[in-house]
Amino acid sequence: MLSNRNAFKSLIQSQIISCRWYYTRNQKSLYAKISPLGNPNVNVTPELDKWVEMGNKVRFAELQRIIIDLRKRKRYNQALQVSEWMRSKDIYTFTPVQHAVQLDLIGKVHGLPHAESYFDSLSEQDKTEKVYGAILHCYVRQRETERALKHLKSMKEKGLALSSVAFNDIMTLYTSIGEYDKVPGIFKQMKEHSVQPDNLSYRICINSFGVRSDIEGLKNILSEMENDGQIVMDWNTYAVVANFHVKAGLKCEANIFLEKAEKRLDKKDALCYNHLISIHARLGNRDDVSRLWSLEKTTFKRCHNREYINMMESLVRLDELEEAEKVLKEWESSGNCYDIRVPSAVINGYIEKGLCDKAETVLRNLMETGKVLVPNIWGRLARGYIEMGKMGNAVESLKTALSEHDVNEGNNLHDKVITDILRSIGVKGSSADAERVVNLLRSKLPLKRQMYHTLLKCCVNAGKEVGWLLNIMKSDNYEEDEETLKILSSKQNDV
DSSP states (O other), X not given: OXXXXXXXXXHHHHHEEOTTXXXXXXXXXXXXXXXXXXXXXXXOHHHHHHHHHTTOOEEHHHHHHHHHHHHHTTOHHHHHHHHHHHHXXXXXXXXXHHHHHHHHHHHHHHOHHHHHHHHHHSOTTTOOHHHHHHHHHHHHHTTOHHHHHHHHHHHHXXXXXXXXXXXXXXXXXXXXXXXXXXXXXXXXXXXXXTOOOOHHHHHHHHHHHHTTXXXXXXXXXXXXXXXXXXXXXXXXXXXXXHHHHHHTTOHHHHHHHHHHHHTTOOTXXXXXXXXXXXXXXXXXXXXXXXXXXXXXXXXXXSOOHHHHHHHHHHHHHTTOHHHHHHHHHHHHTTTOOOOTHHHHHHHHHHHHTXXXXXXXXXXXXXXXXXXXXXXXXXXXXXXXXXXXXXXXXXXXXXXXXXXXXXXXXXXXXOHHHHHHHHXXXXXHSOHHHHHHHHHHXXXXXXXXXXXXXXXXXXXXXXXXXXXXXXXXXXHTTOOOOHHHHHHHTOXXXXX
16 A cells, blocks of 8 residues: 555655746647536545546646646635645645645635644744734634734744735634724734735725714824825725715715726726726616726626626616617627526616516516526515515416426525515415415425415515414414414514
8 A cells, every 4th residue: 555655655755846948839728627626525636646647747846736726716625625635745845935824825715724733733833923913814804803902912022024915814804703993903003013004904994984984083094194105095995985984975075086086996896897897887877887887898808797787786786777778688698607696686676666577578588598597586576576566467476486496406485585486475465365375385395484474574564464374373283373373463564
């Protein structure tokens, strides 16, 4: 057994070469073999072993590229498998940077205790600021406030070179637990330790003032950022500032910051266009939405589905439903892969505006072309028809939703959609309508107690007879509990 292991190790060593080696033009790369394995449950280690056994070359640079790519696509388990494969072959000594990456991946895949064990196993020489920073990030991700602060203190005491990353992590931690008032104090500590804030540092601090509706404090930090000679202002910061001014009802100021953001748009990133389009839509700026959409299509050779979704949602917000449908037709002829979320942007818009007939027309057209639909969109349409008082249409839409419902395929009617349907039928429908809908739902899926309680509240508040509902609950083994009795005893409970 040992000899076989040594033989394979020798094979690996003979096939690992320096970063300066390049593949021949006709040879398929290792990256091209690993990258398509999109299922996160697929173990990539056998592919790595097979690659070497077939006599192919392996270079460090490509292994690093694979890890970076897998992390970027959140395939952390596979990224860790590649990293561990490199380390296990005893032919490559990890630098502190590789240890930091390995530690971060371990924390994401196996959890904090395993990350701490890996950290403790490293030599003091390997425990640089990068590695300390990686374990700090693990504490932050798990929202371990006390341990994160203690770890940062230890970094300071050891005299490690602190960067904005560590302080950004702590500010992010306070943001994630809702303690926004503590963020400016960490920002102040950063400067006291002569650490230069980066754009993210300022943005986190700006956000901390914005969520507390402290527009004056927000402007002070923004002014400090604009006057910081080490900072190059970016579109994202101005977009964040604009967004908070929108929330504060300061439309004129928001438009000023949107202009500043637009001047700094990243011509290589469509997301920045999407973000500004969305904010302009919230402000009711129809012309700016259309202008930026035209600019985005001119700048990028091809718009992805997310761009179409964002634009259609923005047009729906502006009540420009006809324009939204034009964009939908544009998407249909774009050659992009089918994604139900794209037409759903228009369909949901029609439903929200009470134009359920138009929403159903779009759905029927999709069905006729053989497109896959999800039950939730039909469930929302059913609720829309209930709100309009069209019970016959609602029942037919619900039947279609249930025909698409398949838990085994992961294509199920969501609890929220079901609850919304029951809430609407309890308010808008008769007892007979409600009973029909409940029995229709029960024919395909189990109803939860909370769903029944939602309907019960509506019926009780509307003064409707509920004996039939209590009987159905009992037949589903839901005996009257404290919450049930509380609902029955009150005629004015809010739903």
